Amino acid sequence: RRMCPGGFLLCVLTLCLRPLAAVLIPHARVLRHQPAHAVQTRLVHALRLVADAEDDVAGELQQRGAPLAGVNETPRGSDVGGGLGELRSLWSRLTGASPTTEVLDSLDSLDTEDAEFVPLVLVIGATGRLGRVVVRKLLLRGFRVAVLVRSLSTETLDLLGSAVSYSYGDMSNYDTLLDAMEDVDKVVFAATATNRAEEEAGLRNVLRAFQDTRTFIYGRAEATKLSLFKFRRDADFDEWRVESHADEVAARLARAGLSAAPSIVYWKRSEAHKNGVFVGKVFDKFLGAAVIACDLRTGSDDDDGDDTAQAEGGQVAEEELLGDSFNEYLREYLPLGDYAGLIIKAIGDGQTYTIVVRTNLYDEERVEYQMRMRTTKGRFVTARLPFAQFVPYREGRRISEPALQELDRRQLRGLAITFYPQAQDDPASCDGAFYLSLAHIKAFRERDEPEVVYLSSSAAERAAAALAASPSTPDSPAMPTESPHANGASSASETSASAAATADDADGASRALACEQLLRGSGLAYFIVRPGQLDDRAGGVTRLQFSQEDGLLPKRSVPRADVAEVVVRALLDPRACNVACAMSESEYLPGATQTGAPAGQDISKMLELLQPEKT
Numbered sequence: 001r002r003m004c005p006g007g008f009l010l011c012v013l014t015l016c017l018r019p020l021a022a023v024l025i026p027h028a029r030v031l032r033h034q035p036a037h038a039v040q041t042r043l044v045h046a047l048r049l050v051a052d053a054e055d056d057v058a059g060e061l062q063q064r065g066a067p068l069a070g071v072n073e074t075p076r077g078s079d080v081g082g083g084l085g086e087l088r089s090l091w092s093r094l095t096g097a098s099p100t101t102e103v104l105d106s107l108d109s110l111d112t113e114d115a116e117f118v119p120l121v122l123v124i125g126a127t128g129r130l131g132r133v134v135v136r137k138l139l140l141r142g143f144r145v146a147v148l149v150r151s152l153s154t155e156t157l158d159l160l161g162s163a164v165s166y167s168y169g170d171m172s173n174y175d176t177l178l179d180a181m182e183d184v185d186k187v188v189f190a191a192t193a194t195n196r197a198e199e200e201a202g203l204r205n206v207l208r209a210f211q212d213t214r215t216f217i218y219g220r221a222e223a224t225k226l227s228l229f230k231f232r233r234d235a236d237f238d239e240w241r242v243e244s245h246a247d248e249v250a251a252r253l254a255r256a257g258l259s260a261a262p263s264i265v266y267w268k269r270s271e272a273h274k275n276g277v278f279v280g281k282v283f284d285k286f287l288g289a290a291v292i293a294c295d296l297r298t299g300s301d302d303d304d305g306d307d308t309a310q311a312e313g314g315q316v317a318e319e320e321l322l323g324d325s326f327n328e329y330l331r332e333y334l335p336l337g338d339y340a341g342l343i344i345k346a347i348g349d350g351q352t353y354t355i356v357v358r359t360n361l362y363d364e365e366r367v368e369y370q371m372r373m374r375t376t377k378g379r380f381v382t383a384r385l386p387f388a389q390f391v392p393y394r395e396g397r398r399i400s401e402p403a404l405q406e407l408d409r410r411q412l413r414g415l416a417i418t419f420y421p422q423a424q425d426d427p428a429s430c431d432g433a434f435y436l437s438l439a440h441i442k443a444f445r446e447r448d449e450p451e452v453v454y455l456s457s458s459a460a461e462r463a464a465a466a467l468a469a470s471p472s473t474p475d476s477p478a479m480p481t482e483s484p485h486a487n488g489a490s491s492a493s494e495t496s497a498s499a500a501a502t503a504d505d506a507d508g509a510s511r512a513l514a515c516e517q518l519l520r521g522s523g524l525a526y527f528i529v530r531p532g533q534l535d536d537r538a539g540g541v542t543r544l545q546f547s548q549e550d551g552l553l554p555k556r557s558v559p560r561a562d563v564a565e566v567v568v569r570a571l572l573d574p575r576a577c578n579v580a581c582a583m584s585e586s587e588y589l590p591g592a593t594q595t596g597a598p599a600g601q602d603i604s605k606m607l608e609l610l611q612p613e614k615t
Contacts, residue, residue, distance in 0.1 A: 118144050121187070122147070123147050125192065126190070130190050132160065135147065135160055138568055171205055185451075187206060189453065210451075226339065228440075230440045231438050240293065242265045242291070276438045278438065279436070281432045284432075285422065285427065291416055296415065336443055341443070343385070344382070345381070345438075346436055346437060346438045347380045347436075348375030348437070351424055354371070354373070354417070355373050355385055356369070356416035357387070358413050365404075382518075387409055388612075388613070449573070452519060454519050455529060457530075527578075527579055529563065529582075530582040531558050532584035533557040534560050538561065539561025541559070544566070544606070545585070545587070546583055569603045576607050
């Protein structure tokens with residue numbers, strides 16, 4: 001008549017787990033012959049039955065007034081019976097993760113009939129501690145996942161499970177990357193290397209293989225970048241010329257009662273690397289400028305033969321359109337409305353140059369759009385210049401008219417590169433001499449979602465370098481304190497070791513920043529996240545914070561599970577497109593451990609506050 005809570009629990013579980021036989025028995029027999037998504041669907045159904053059974057048991061116990069402490073402390077889907085343990089083991093072999101409510105909610109939305117439309121994500125560095133968590137999160141969210149591994153051993157298969165597709169190769173081998181990139185929609189780069197130069201070279205190979213594979217499969221229409229000018233080609237080099245402002249400058253000087261020597265400007269071919277070289281000297285440091293420009297407008301009004309032929313006789317052969325200069329084809333038949341900005345590769349003298357985009361407003365109202373580009377002395381840089389960040393100027397003055405703030409990419413009529421002495425960081429020390437060697441100018445496409453997610457170690461390594469370089473304080477619990485020696489001073493060996501560690505961290509941070517710059521210059525839509533020190537705490541507990549402030553380093557660590565969650569959510573979030581940020585545990589907001597409630601953060605809203613294209 002009266003049953004103890006434990007006995008009642010066993011009875012109810014026996015009755016509720018009976019329907020699982022129809023799910024588990026055929027699944028065990030045909031596991032080898034079914035696709036992964038079909039197996040996952042069966043398991044989701046089984047897990048739903050288990051969850052419902054547990055809810056029924058908990059509800060019955062609560063009605064009887066039995067204590068629920070033991071039930072609440074037991075995770076949902078825990079091992080209470082042999083059948084359930086077998087189910088958990090089977091799920092773990094498939095995905096490498098435990099079945100949780102998150103699993104059920106995320107996979108419930110996956111339509112196995114339309115599995116071919118689910119994005120395929122390639123994870124580089126999947127066998128690492130963070131990479132493994134990223135792979136599991138991707139599987140739980142319903143993505144198709146591919147991994148690049150250097151070994152197909154049993155250990156690797158046990159780490160990642162059988163729900164992913166494996167590609168044998170290495171990021172240092174471009175040929176193996178080409179095979180791994182087949183049908184890949186997005187890439188997550190979570191790899192790290194002891195040699196930072198190898199990591200940079202590996203990322204370069206990954207980006208190149210991703211772009212080359214896409215162009216090979218889908219053609220130039222889906223190419224990431226469009227070459228506007230390659231200055232080693234004579235036809236492209238000849239499109240540019242020195243633009244003289246002598247009349248305007250002379251008029252200004254005459255009105256002011258001043259005089260200055262005219263600027264000396266050359267546009268010539270480099271003998272060393274066949275680039276176009278913009279070089280000279282501006283003597284008037286206040287009003288002077290040096291400008292080279294090109295005209296992107298179509299040919300004369302009389303030159304309508306190709307358009308007529310295309311209208312009457314169908315499509316014109318591409319070879320006829322290209323002619324001697326690719327820009328003739330570009331200006332006539334390919335507007336830049338589908339492109340988001342420019343990419344310029346150049347080597348300079350460390351000074352700042354102004355990139356100018358001119359639309360039809362330049363002829364009508366003398367309005368042009370400008371953005372500054374900083375160079376590095378003696379080293380090639382690839383600058384990413386989004387059209388959205390160009391600002392309107394009229395005769396050298398910033399204008400604030402709302403109707404003119406947005407650059408119309410469909411009405412481009414010219415490009416220019418300008419050197420202003422007054423635009424330098426320290427105009428007083430600028431002697432007016434300049435040198436800029438240009439390799440190419442390209443346009444990158446506009447995308448709605450990130451194509452590459454890069455897990456950068458720059459913030460963590462800069463924080464480690466700062467920690468090693470500064471003494472510990474008792475007010476900073478995250479900073480380890482050192483035990484002083486008896487004589488009150490550190491030994492010489494510890495001092496040298498600390499200095500070496502600081503130098504290594506600083507070098508690693510600079511390498512990571514170089515990788516970030518490499519990704520930006522690729523033209524791919526990106527999301528760069530710079531987590532602080534990583535730990536193995538449970539995800540969804542701590543409060544996260546994102547920062548784009550230069551020089552603001554994360555002071556607290558962040559769980560790997562939370563980093564992986566941000567990565568997975570960013571893949572399909574337009575608000576994460578072309579965003580770079582640091583990530584750490586919040587110093588001010590309490591987490592679930594302090595409040596007793598779930599953290600409940602909306603990552604999408606947090607990403608919405610970040611500014612795209614901010615370095």
